[in-house]
Amino acid sequence: MVNTLAEPTLVRPHETLLGRGVSRRFQGSDHGADVSYFYVDNQPGQGAQLHWHPYPETWVVLEGDVTFVIGDEQIHATAGDTVTGPAYVPHTFTNTGVGTMRLIGIHASAVIIQTVID
Secondary structure, eight states: OOOOOOOOOOOOGGSOOOOOOOOEEGGGGGGGSSEEEEEEEEETTTOOOSEEEEEESSEEEEEEEEEETTEEEEEEEEETEEEEEEEOOOOOEOSSSSSOEEEEESSSSSOOOOOEOO
């Protein structure tokens, strides 16, 4: 499904905030886009719960150090690195550095579909 808009749109950071922090969730379907993302801003020790998606996910590390666990693989990444994870494979990530970690988690879907594993 291809979404088209009559004109480009601008989405300001405050329109996609998650909770009271600075992390954000952009749901493409809300803005006429066929891709979604999370902008994650975490302090040391913070990260995501173990979860999976029915589509691949790509992460671009903007700042800091992060450890991804994707299936049975553990990947240490730093600013400038790109990491990919396949569809249906459980994954998580944690800020394993000493400062702020920022990344973009790109979802190959207009709607974020996420199943958390307890």
